[in-house]
Amino acid sequence: MTWTSVATSEEFNATDRKYCELSEDLQIALFKHDDGKFYAVEAWCSHQKVSLVNGDLEDYELMCPLHGACFDLRTGKHLCLPAVKPIRSFPVKEEEGQIWIDVS
């Protein structure tokens, strides 16, 4: 496992999401869900490269703002067209006010 610190818990007092640029090849959308847990998925829709960070979130369905493809926030699974591929999802842990993502 390769845990990387990406945010503090405090940052989520004012928002429920954050865009995290970890490298040139890896950008993540981190969400704090109403269930109190954090979820991390690839920041880009698998249909076209559009950011999912500002997509509508209903229950665990994250909707792409461009054409409406939905992804399961917990797994990255694509739930409807036009997406035909999932997006990556990443394990998240919160420890002592820090949010960590396993990017291995």
Ligand code: FES
């Ligand atoms: S770019 Fe996301 S559904 Fe088309």
